[in-house]
Amino acid sequence: MNMIGENAKTVAARVDGARQWRLLMEVAQYGARDDGGVDRPALSAHDVAARNHLVDWASARGLSAYQDDAANLFIRLEGRNPDLPPLLMGSHLDSQPTGGKFDGAYGVIAGCEVLAAIQDAGIVPDRSLEAVSWTNEEGSRFLPGATGSSAFAGTRQLADMRDKQTVDGSNVGQEIDAVIAATRAQRRSLAAASAFAHLEAHIEQGPVLERENIRIGIVEGIQGVMRLRIAISGEAAHAGTTPHALRKDAVVAMARVIDTLDPLTRESEDVLRLTFGRIEVQPNVPNTVPESAVMTIDLRHPSGEEIERVFALIETAAIEQVAPCTASVERISMVAPVAFPEAVLATIEAAASALGENARRIVSGAGHDSLHLARICPTGMVFVPCERGVSHNPAEAASSDDLAAGTRVLAAAAMALLESPSS
Ligand SMILES: [Zn+2]
The missing domain is CATH 3.40.630.10 (Zn peptidases)
Incomplete structure (x- = not known):
């Protein structure tokens, strides 16, 4: 035909x-x-x-x-x-x-x-x-x-x-x-x-x-797009006097989360897109251990199920990688x-x-x-x-x-x- x-x-x-x-x-x-x-x-x-x-x-x-x-x-x-x-x-x-x-x-x-x-x-x-x-x-x-x-x-x-x-x-x-x-x-x-x-x-x-x-x-x-935000809470402390074992450094915790998630993009044929586009640090000064770090993630994939699967991995990483800090994960938007x-x-x-x-x-x-x-x-x-x-x-x-x-x-x-x- x-x-x-x-x-x-x-x-x-x-x-x-x-x-x-x-x-x-x-x-x-x-x-x-x-x-x-x-x-x-x-x-x-x-x-x-x-x-x-x-x-x-x-x-x-x-x-x-x-x-x-x-x-x-x-x-x-x-x-x-x-x-x-x-x-x-x-x-x-x-x-x-x-x-x-x-x-x-x-x-x-x-x-x-x-x-x-x-x-x-x-x-x-x-x-x-x-x-x-x-x-x-x-x-x-x-x-x-x-x-x-x-x-x-x-x-x-x-x-x-x-x-x-x-x-x-x-x-x-x-x-x-x-x-x-x-x-x-x-x-x-x-x-x-x-x-x-x-x-x-x-x-x-x-x-x-x-x-x-x-x-x-x-x-x-x-492809679909999910936007989400991870907020990590630590504790502000003096950069010179606080021993590392006692710190709750929100930026170091965030770095561990990124380091856990970034390899996901290399799993299959470069289909998953993961972008850590905005990072906000408090108090954002050179000589204080950061008490909070908030980052956005832009997550894209042609399959809605795959987006949900990666979202679950992000939640897990946020829970497992940030100790002794704490983290919350918020879904901002999803376009299927x-x-x-x-x-x-x-x-x-x-x-x-x-x-x-x-x-x-x-x-x-x-x-x-x-x-x-x-x-x-x-x-x-x-x-x-x-x-x-x-x-x-x-x-x-x-x-x-x-x-x-x-x-x-x-x-x-x-x-x-x-x-x-x-x-
Ligand atoms: Zn256009």
């Missing part, structure tokens, strides 16, 4: 890599940094300018633009039956302060390029397709990240997120309203949100595809891993193979909007290589050819999903 039909191949052939690159470079001007990177915070003036650039691009092509209550932006190619839930191809236009041109923007613009390719192929599908920019994926200006996609998917309540503050002290809800007012797109209610499927093209942000000289990564899922449905993976795989692209399956180490969309509709992601795996960095780079290949696979997979029997 070949799921990739003639329409899918025709549309893929109409993907224009140069046109896509041009639009990417135009959008990269909004928030451009002197070093070639991009600093485009969510809901900033640069974000609005980038949105309006896409709205103008859409209207020049006869496509319509909508925005919902979370300021998600949708560029729509209307199908023959406008009442059917649309197939979405989305990512995000916001960047890290030290961001690059491709993280997020590529996925939004790849979606736009697929719409243009369908138009150029003279095809009008039954179902509408929409390229989407989800609001505030990065979460670098305000938390939580993935504001727009989580509101759309209902995994978080927009009202709660509107109450938050940005790092510069403004109210998120007011900023969302201001962005909606400044963006030249029609309004659409979040309550009317519907999705047939969601596909996201993205740079890998890791070194695997480049190292293996493979152009397409078929993302099997997104996501596995994308096999039917979507197989469709992307068939698309890559029909187009003669070499591909491999891969797990995403980073979170994405697709993590939320996967809770409400069949979802999949296509990765393309980026130079040395560098991302969240002005030096982020990807080749126009690789980006075009990813968009051709996206296009063929989207068309195949539209034509699948379940639709």
Whole structure:
């Protein structure tokens, strides 16, 4: 059975890599940094300018633009039956302060390029397709990240997120309203949100595809993240007069905990991620034995059971390694891993193979909007290589050819999903 039909191949052939690159470079001007990177915070003036650039691009092509209550932006190619839930191809236009041109923007613009390719192929599908920019994926200006996609998917309540503050002290809800007012797109209610499927093209942000000289990564899922905090209590004492046998040194105890846990990351093929990112010591002076040490652990793995297993090991280490100090372990948050449905993976795989692209399956180490969309509709992601795996960095780079290949696979997979029997 070949799921990739003639329409899918025709549309893929109409993907224009140069046109896509041009639009990417135009959008990269909004928030451009002197070093070639991009600093485009969510809901900033640069974000609005980038949105309006896409709205103008859409209207020049006869496509319509909508925005919902979370300021998600949708560029729509209307199908023959406008009442059917649309197939979405989305990512995000916001960047890290030290961001690059491709993280997020590529996925939004790849979606736009697929719409243009369908138009150029003279095809009008039954179902509408929409390229989407989800609001505030990065979460670098305000938390939580993935504001727009989580509101759309209902995994978080927009009202709660509107109450938050940005790092510069403004109210998120007011900023969302201001962005909606400044963006030249029609309004659409979040309550009317519907999705047939969601596909996201993205740079890998890791070194695997480049190292293996493979152009397409078929993302099997997104690893889960647990954040926790270990607080170790000892006793402050004079650094010169207190014999070591009598000390309760919280930092030495913490070092033993780290030394016990770090080897876990070398057990299997470098899948478990364990980061001791923040350490706070009291009283934090040179000549007093530390009375307390608090550290955060960021724990990631594609399997939720494995995260729980390692969490149990962390608790045990905190109990066994800190004597004569005491320790408490607190779970701060847990985002469960996501596995994308096999039917979507197989469709992307068939698309890559029909187009003669070499591909491999891969797990995403980073979170994405697709993590939320996967809770409400069949979802999949296509990765393309980026130079040395560098991302969240002005030096982020990807080749126009690789980006075009990813968009051709996206296009063929989207068309195949539209034509699948379940639709
Ligand atoms: Zn991203």
